[in-house]
Amino acid sequence: MPNHELAQIRAFSSVLIIGAGMAGLSCAAALGSVGHSVTLIDKARGPGGRMSTRRMDTPLGQVSFDHGAQYFTARDPGFRQQVAEWAAAGVAAPWPVAGADAWVGTPGMNAVIKALAAAHDVRWNTRAEQIVRQGAGWLVHTDAGPLGPFDALVLAIAAEQALPFLSLHDFDMAGAALVARSQPCWTAMFTFAEPLPGGREILRDFGAIGWAARNSAKPGRTGPEAWVVQGSPDWSEANLECEAADIAARLLAELAGALGADLPAPVTASAHRWRYAQSAALGRGALWNPALGLGACGDWLLAPRVECAWLSGQQLAREMAEAAASCPA
Numbered sequence: 001m002p003n004h005e006l007a008q009i010r011a012f013s014s015v016l017i018i019g020a021g022m023a024g025l026s027c028a029a030a031l032g033s034v035g036h037s038v039t040l041i042d043k044a045r046g047p048g049g050r051m052s053t054r055r056m057d058t059p060l061g062q063v064s065f066d067h068g069a070q071y072f073t074a075r076d077p078g079f080r081q082q083v084a085e086w087a088a089a090g091v092a093a094p095w096p097v098a099g100a101d102a103w104v105g106t107p108g109m110n111a112v113i114k115a116l117a118a119a120h121d122v123r124w125n126t127r128a129e130q131i132v133r134q135g136a137g138w139l140v141h142t143d144a145g146p147l148g149p150f151d152a153l154v155l156a157i158a159a160e161q162a163l164p165f166l167s168l169h170d171f172d173m174a175g176a177a178l179v180a181r182s183q184p185c186w187t188a189m190f191t192f193a194e195p196l197p198g199g200r201e202i203l204r205d206f207g208a209i210g211w212a213a214r215n216s217a218k219p220g221r222t223g224p225e226a227w228v229v230q231g232s233p234d235w236s237e238a239n240l241e242c243e244a245a246d247i248a249a250r251l252l253a254e255l256a257g258a259l260g261a262d263l264p265a266p267v268t269a270s271a272h273r274w275r276y277a278q279s280a281a282l283g284r285g286a287l288w289n290p291a292l293g294l295g296a297c298g299d300w301l302l303a304p305r306v307e308c309a310w311l312s313g314q315q316l317a318r319e320m321a322e323a324a325a326s327c328p329a
Contacts, residue, residue, distance in 0.1 A: 051105065072305065138150045152320060173289065208232060212227060
């Protein structure tokens with residue numbers, strides 16, 4: 001339903017969205033555009049989520065690493081329009097090396113999340129601990145104190161994180177979250193004093209490596225030679241509880257093997273574990289219980305792509321708006 005068709009819909013007095021990543025912010029934008037009052041909370045320190053960019057001070061200067069999602073595609077007409085707006089604002093650019101329809105945030109992947117979040121009331125460093133049905137609304141207990149009540153509540157977080165909340169209130173939603181198991185990913189980040197041999201910018205599916213990229217070669221990036229190396233899902237799962245330093249050393253050796261060359265010692269080396277990196281693909285779009293005013297959105301409800309997270313948030317907003325329209329004023 002286009003936004004102009006939603007303009008006459010009665011707004012909720014208040015909506016709380018738990019999770020300020022792509023899905024949650026997409027849902028917030030669609031709801032806010034037709035008059036709904038939306039607040040978002042997120043346990044992270046700032047915008048990014050799985051589209052995070054990590055900045056690191058090194059002897060060679062500051063280095064940035066897109067250590068989560070490496071790029072995104074834009075195939076749906078609505079999302080293509082959104083990406084065009086990001087590009088016009090200077091926070092996204094095409095990355096042809098990764099594919100004809102590949103895009104990245106500029107100067108880091110988190111730039112698009114920052115742009116979306118800037119338009120909303122987002123409370124970072126706030127972890128939801130319990131959701132409680134209170135009369136016709138919702139009270140949310142967080143590590144910073146209680147919030148609410150709210151007329152509607154949205155869970156825009158990974159399926160594994162949503163499950164404990166959903167299991168107490170909606171068995172169908174909880175069942176969907178239960179089967180939507182995410183795959184983990186170990187990501188290593190390396191800084192080098194000189195370009196690596198071979199002239200490669202991307203590597204895919206080589207031994208333990210699922211993906212590797214010369215991060216410093218992406219559009220809008222500056223600074224010294226920087227590489228992001230991500231373990232394959234199976235390798236990451238098998239080594240999930242290993243120490244980060246060991247993972248970095250092993251993925252560095254894998255990178256040397258993939259490039260077929262001895263590599264210089266990295267100036268910096270670190271690793272990050274994503275427990276919920278690649279989501280499931282349930283093909284359901286979004287979940288909404290109008291009787292409870294409880295919803296869920298995220299790429300796990302559609303397919304494991306950034307674009308699908310955005311689409312899921314949009315779909316949930318439409319369903320919420322339709323439910324509001326059916327209620328007496």
